[in-house]
Every structure is written in structure tokens, then in C-alpha cells.
Amino acid sequence: MKTIQNLEEINKPREKLYKKGAQALKDYELLSVLLGSGVKGKDVITLSKEIIKILELDFTSITLEKLTSIHGLGRAKAAQILASIELCKRYVGEKQKLRISSSRDVYEELIPYKDKQQEYFLCMYLDGANHLINTEVISIGTLNQSLVHPREVFSYAIEKRCASIIIAHNHPSGTLEPSLSDINVTKRLQEAGKILGIDILDHVIFTNDGFYSFKEEGIL
Incomplete structure (x- = not known):
């Protein structure tokens, strides 16, 4: 041999x-x-x-x-x-996994959606080390509680055993200030996440010119 x-x-x-x-x-x-x-x-x-x-x-x-x-x-x-x-x-x-460590990371990952003429509500699903597992479009259209149901947001997170999520949506109008509806939807999803044991790390509103972070502004 x-x-x-x-x-x-x-x-x-x-x-x-x-x-x-x-x-x-x-x-x-x-x-x-x-x-x-x-x-x-x-x-x-x-x-x-x-x-x-x-x-x-x-x-x-x-x-x-x-x-x-x-x-x-x-x-x-x-x-x-x-x-x-x-x-x-x-x-x-x-x-190869992208680690999300700031709202800037979220914004850069969602750049393909910033030119959309309708509001896109997106959810980024993360593992325990904040590595991005997937990004899903939850709804298209003006953000409200009827369009964004916790079931639609958390079903994938439960299936893939995600540790946390980040929600985000664009504002075609160009304004970065959250509306009352934006705040209400965020609070509703936050409460649902607490029950399920899945943290919402941030809600990021973004436009062509920049982004607004609920976490950085102390809302989350």
C-alpha cells in the first residue's frame, strides 16, 4: 500500500x-x-x-x-x-450571516425598499446572536392594526425558533416622524412579543434620506 x-x-x-x-x-x-x-x-x-x-x-x-x-x-x-x-x-x-448590531445596519439591509411608492411593512428575524435569518414582507399599504396582525409577524419567528425580531417600514412621503398608527402598531406587537417570549429589538422607519429608530428615541 x-x-x-x-x-x-x-x-x-x-x-x-x-x-x-x-x-x-x-x-x-x-x-x-x-x-x-x-x-x-x-x-x-x-x-x-x-x-x-x-x-x-x-x-x-x-x-x-x-x-x-x-x-x-x-x-x-x-x-x-x-x-x-x-x-x-x-x-x-x-x-456569511449578517449580524445586526445597530439601526444603521437595519437601514442598509433594507435599502432596496426605500424607493417604494407604497408603505412596505417588513420583519427581520434574528437568532440569539442577532444574526439575520430572514427578512419578510408582512404587508403592503398604509400601516394600521388591521393590516399588521401579530399572527402574521410572529408565525415565522415561532417556526424558525427566532430569538428576536426587528420591524421596519418605509415612508414614501419622506417624513421620518412616526404616526400615531405607527406607535400603536408597535406597542401591540411588543405586547404580543412579550407573551411569546420573542423580543422586538427595534422599529425602524426609513426613507431615501435616512431613518428613525424607535429604540434610539426611547419608544422601545
């Missing part, structure tokens, strides 16, 4: 990594470094190339069963591969 130590120096993936960095390695070479050795009847490079072919077809939903269908690949090495894939998914996914 060939291992990385048996290969010619110039072809050793591990040596190549030392000299040129991991980014210089091909996919199968990276995998061969991870595996370290081949299996009975297959050197590590041959095995790695076979595994890469499987991963290219079904990377996101690869399973232990699919990996062990490769002749000679046992559960231990398959588990190494699965653990590495899952670790990568978690780190990449975490990095």
Missing part, C-alpha cells in the same frame, strides 16, 4: 502544502493530506480521486452510506471526511 511517504518528493501533497500553502493543492491533494494513507489495494491519491468524484456529485447531502459505498473506504475514514465537511459548513455559514 502506498502512503504519502512513498510518493516522490515533488508529488507529496503534504510537502507541497508546506512549501506553497494549502491553496496550491488540488482538491484530491487536500483530501489525501486529510486521509494520510490509502486502503488495501488503493494508494491515498487514487482513493482521494474516487472520493472527490462522489463529492462533486453530491457534496451538500453526502452521507456515511454514500462514502462507504466506495470500495475499500471504511467507516473511520468516511467519518473523518464527514466531520471535515460539517466543520467547513458551519464556519462558512457563520461567516
Whole structure:
């Protein structure tokens, strides 16, 4: 059985990594470094190339069963591969999540809605670390309590187990001052959130020229 130590120096993936960095390695070479050795009847490079072919077809939903269908690949090495894939998914996914830490972040995320000619009432759903899970349009039209029902706002939050939400809507008129209806809707949703255990972190009114934060103004 060939291992990385048996290969010619110039072809050793591990040596190549030392000299040129991991980014210089091909996919199968990276995998061969991870595996370290081949299996009975297959050197590590041959095995790695076979595994890469499987991963290219079904990377996101690869399973232990699919990996062990490769002749000679046992559960231990398959588990190494699965653990590495899952670790990568978690780190990449975490990095890509937008963290909302201020009303400015909310405004910048909702810029696509600032030119709308009708009022768009939106809800931003957050996890426990204030990472944005999703943004949903709840209603379109003049904001009032009949258009914005707590059920419509919180159903997604309950389904996805969100820790908190941020509500927002645009003012096509250009004024940033909240109306009485804006304040009443906010208070109604805040009370519903308290019952459900889902905090409303802010209500942001926005226009082309800026935004108004209920939290910053002390209303929330």
C-alpha cells in the first residue's frame, strides 16, 4: 500500500502544502493530506480521486452510506471526511450571516425598499446572536392594526425558533416622524412579543434620506 511517504518528493501533497500553502493543492491533494494513507489495494491519491468524484456529485447531502459505498473506504475514514465537511459548513455559514448590531445596519439591509411608492411593512428575524435569518414582507399599504396582525409577524419567528425580531417600514412621503398608527402598531406587537417570549429589538422607519429608530428615541 502506498502512503504519502512513498510518493516522490515533488508529488507529496503534504510537502507541497508546506512549501506553497494549502491553496496550491488540488482538491484530491487536500483530501489525501486529510486521509494520510490509502486502503488495501488503493494508494491515498487514487482513493482521494474516487472520493472527490462522489463529492462533486453530491457534496451538500453526502452521507456515511454514500462514502462507504466506495470500495475499500471504511467507516473511520468516511467519518473523518464527514466531520471535515460539517466543520467547513458551519464556519462558512457563520461567516456569511449578517449580524445586526445597530439601526444603521437595519437601514442598509433594507435599502432596496426605500424607493417604494407604497408603505412596505417588513420583519427581520434574528437568532440569539442577532444574526439575520430572514427578512419578510408582512404587508403592503398604509400601516394600521388591521393590516399588521401579530399572527402574521410572529408565525415565522415561532417556526424558525427566532430569538428576536426587528420591524421596519418605509415612508414614501419622506417624513421620518412616526404616526400615531405607527406607535400603536408597535406597542401591540411588543405586547404580543412579550407573551411569546420573542423580543422586538427595534422599529425602524426609513426613507431615501435616512431613518428613525424607535429604540434610539426611547419608544422601545
